[in-house]
Amino acid sequence: xxxxxxxxxxxxxxxxxxxxxxxxxxxxxxxxxxxxxxxxxxxxxxxxxxxxxxxxxxxxxxxxxxxxxxxxxxxxxxxxxxxxxxxxxxxxxxxxxxxxxxxxxxxxxxxxxxxxxxxxxxxxxxxxxxxxxxxxxxxxxxxxxxxxxxxxxxxxxxxxxxxxxxxxxxxxxxxxxxxxxxxxxxxxxxxxxxxxxxxxxxxxxxxxxxxxxxxxxxxxxxxxxxxxxxxxxxxxxxxxxxxxxxxxxxxxxxxxxxxxxxxxxxxxxxxxxxxxxxxxxxxxxxxxxxxxxxxxxxxxxxxxxxxxxxxxxxxxxxxxxxxx
Amino acid sequence: xxxxxxxxxxxxxxxxxxxxxxxxxxxxxxxxxxxxxxxxxxxxxxxxxxxxxxxxxxxxxxxxxxxxxxxxxxxxxxxxxxxxxxxxxxxxxxxxxxxxxxxxxxxxxxxxxxxxxxxxxxxxxxxxxxxxxxxxxxxxxxxxxxxxxxxxxxxxxxxxxxxxxxxxxxxxxxxxxxxxxxxxxxxxxxxxxxxxxxxxxxxxxxxxxxxxxxxxxxxxxxxxxxxxxxxxxxxxxxxxxxxxxxxxxxxxxxxxxxxxxxxxxxxxxxxxxxxxxxxxxxxxxxxxxxxxxxxxxxxxxxxxxxxxxxxxxxxxxxxxxxxx
Numbered sequence: 001x002x003x004x005x006x007x008x009x010x011x012x013x014x015x016x017x018x019x020x021x022x023x024x025x026x027x028x029x030x031x032x033x034x035x036x037x038x039x040x041x042x043x044x045x046x047x048x049x050x051x052x053x054x055x056x057x058x059x060x061x062x063x064x065x066x067x068x069x070x071x072x073x074x075x076x077x078x079x080x081x082x083x084x085x086x087x088x089x090x091x092x093x094x095x096x097x098x099x100x101x102x103x104x105x106x107x108x109x110x111x112x113x114x115x116x117x118x119x120x121x122x123x124x125x126x127x128x129x130x131x132x133x134x135x136x137x138x139x140x141x142x143x144x145x146x147x148x149x150x151x152x153x154x155x156x157x158x159x160x161x162x163x164x165x166x167x168x169x170x171x172x173x174x175x176x177x178x179x180x181x182x183x184x185x186x187x188x189x190x191x192x193x194x195x196x197x198x199x200x201x202x203x204x205x206x207x208x209x210x211x212x213x214x215x216x217x218x219x220x221x222x223x224x225x226x227x228x229x230x231x232x233x234x235x236x237x238x239x240x241x242x243x244x245x246x247x248x249x250x251x252x253x254x255x256x257x258x259x260x261x262x263x264x265x266x267x268x269x270x271x272x273x274x275x276x277x278x279x280x281x282x283x284x285x286x287x288x289x290x291x292x293x294x295x296x297x298x299x300x301x302x303x304x305x306x307x308x309x310x311x312x313x314x315x316x317x318x319x320x321x322x323x324x
Numbered sequence: 325x326x327x328x329x330x331x332x333x334x335x336x337x338x339x340x341x342x343x344x345x346x347x348x349x350x351x352x353x354x355x356x357x358x359x360x361x362x363x364x365x366x367x368x369x370x371x372x373x374x375x376x377x378x379x380x381x382x383x384x385x386x387x388x389x390x391x392x393x394x395x396x397x398x399x400x401x402x403x404x405x406x407x408x409x410x411x412x413x414x415x416x417x418x419x420x421x422x423x424x425x426x427x428x429x430x431x432x433x434x435x436x437x438x439x440x441x442x443x444x445x446x447x448x449x450x451x452x453x454x455x456x457x458x459x460x461x462x463x464x465x466x467x468x469x470x471x472x473x474x475x476x477x478x479x480x481x482x483x484x485x486x487x488x489x490x491x492x493x494x495x496x497x498x499x500x501x502x503x504x505x506x507x508x509x510x511x512x513x514x515x516x517x518x519x520x521x522x523x524x525x526x527x528x529x530x531x532x533x534x535x536x537x538x539x540x541x542x543x544x545x546x547x548x549x550x551x552x553x554x555x556x557x558x559x560x561x562x563x564x565x566x567x568x569x570x571x572x573x574x575x576x577x578x579x580x581x582x583x584x585x586x587x588x589x590x591x592x593x594x595x596x597x598x599x600x601x602x603x604x605x606x607x608x609x610x611x612x613x614x615x616x617x618x619x620x621x622x623x624x625x626x627x628x629x630x631x632x633x634x635x636x637x638x639x640x641x642x643x644x645x646x647x648x
Binding site: 128 | 414422426451452460461462463464465466467469472475476479480482483486487562563564
């Protein structure tokens with residue numbers, strides 16, 4: 001089985017690649033080759049199977065056509081311009097997240113081999129006033145250009161699947177937590193920061209109230225969602241190809257209590273409450289909980305609880321050792 | 325005030341043009357010039373004001389740029405490839421209904437004058453299993469490429485309005501009834517046919533069960549919706565720029581009872597029940613009633629009842645005379 005991953009150099013792309021190489025199979029069939037695409041060269045994994053690294057921009061004409069020329073049987077489409085960039089640079093966001101996606105769907109249609117396509121969309125298709133929890137059939141009103149672009153691409157993925165050009169599944173991922181790496185400027189960054197930094201013995205800032213609830217998935221759960229979407233029976237999806245995925249919905253206070261259970265009070269003492277009105281003004285517009293009943297019924301599994309999310313980080317990023 | 329109408333040669337485009345010329349004003353301001361755009365030349369109305377007729381295809385590069393070069397203060401965007409054509413000719417539908425719309429939104433952004441934009445979308449954004457009535461916040465799942473394309477363009481209209489590039493309102497119109505002109509091949513054609521043909525003394529076929537309910541708006545009400553959308557205060561819309569409009573929800577049997585009240589039993593006797601499984605298979609997938617609460621609260625007014633819809637047809641198409 002030949003598999004294409006776009007956005008392969010990103011955090012989830014790398015973890016997905018590692019998982020596929022480690023498993024050696026997908027849905028019971030051997031993985032025979034991988035194509036890893038990104039705007040920067042993806043690091044090829046240590047693997048016995050042939051890996052092709054392709055560097056390029058999906059918004060370039062012919063880029064998509066070249067990627068599907070070898071007729072990958074499964075396409076994981078993770079590439080995209082992130083939320084903040086799409087808001088700051090309107091033309092870039094629409095070029096990549098809308099026209100780049102349209103070009104990919106169209107190239108797959110023209111290739112004619114009807115592959116499984118797994119598309120990472122986003123909970124940011126929702127915004128403004130929403131019920132808590134958000135029901136599966138609630139109309140999304142994106143409050144960002146990023147959410148708009150991802151939702152437009154979702155709709156075309158549905159239509160192209162309905163028409164039989166490919167077999168698409170769109171995944172609205174919860175916030176990924178604990179995100180490895182350095183602190184970044186994203187408004188959501190603190191959800192990971194208040195866990196990741198204290199686990200390394202470093203201070204972290206909490207800019208929002210402790211009772212604020214948010215939905216999370218570990219990187220390992222996110223990769224599990226992608227694998228499940230690539231191998232599931234898509235017949236029960238009918239025309240509704242885009243799914244809200246289940247997360248672990250916890251308050252910030254519950255995140256911190258979980259950190260104390262896993263790493264003790266010294267880790268928790270490194271968190272400093274420092275209200276930030278600018279961050280809070282963004283975060284408070286985000287949905288908190290999602291019903292995600294369809295996805296659960298279709299076999300998508302969230303992490304067990306936030307303790308499990310922290311343990312995944314300790315195992316996968318810290319060699320299984322809790323410092324302290 | 326300079327006004328641009330795309331799709332001006334179509335039935336609603338012609339009636340909108342007539343109404344604007346007759347009123348001479350829009351929202352209390354004089355209409356000083358009209359640009360009428362369509363793929364075929366729109367017939368210029370008998371009007372004292374300057375009318376420019378432009379023939380062209382919005383999917384052509386530079387077509388949109390040319391249309392907005394004179395900075396129309398209000399743009400009624402009615403142009404598009406119809407549902408059946410968009411399903412039969414995938415590339416044409418996406419070129420016009422998606423890329424043509426994107427090109428228009430983008431040309432308006434680049435023109436920089438922030439006009440009011442009134443966009444005719446469609447109830448065909450809904451499909452498959454829906455509640456009856458459909459609530460305003462129910463997630464649309466289009467079951468056609470047409471509905472997909474219109475919904476994608478709605479989303480971008482919302483985003484460009486949120487970002488302040490223009491002041492957009494998207495209108496999901498109910499089925500227009502009584503549609504003047506000849507019978508056509510559309511699956512919805514009989515809803516108008518069973519009224520229009522008997523009023524002309526001609527036979528009509530009813531292909532679906534009499535208890536089937538559907539939502540209707542007269543052409544006059546549809547033009548009223550467009551005028552209201554062009555002149556309303558858009559502040560209460562917030563980020564939700566696309567509205568389900570109110571219609572008259574009646575069963576086919578109630579349509580026929582109204583025909584009898586307006587035109588007598590001889591008209592009704594011209595309707596022949598002839599079940600058509602192919603038509604019924606399409607029609608039965610359509611939503612029946614819509615709540616349309618937001619649009620009502622925002623001042624959009626449906627026809628009073630189906631008798632009123634028939635009387636509009638008699639007044640506007642038959643010179644006020646009921647044959648008999």
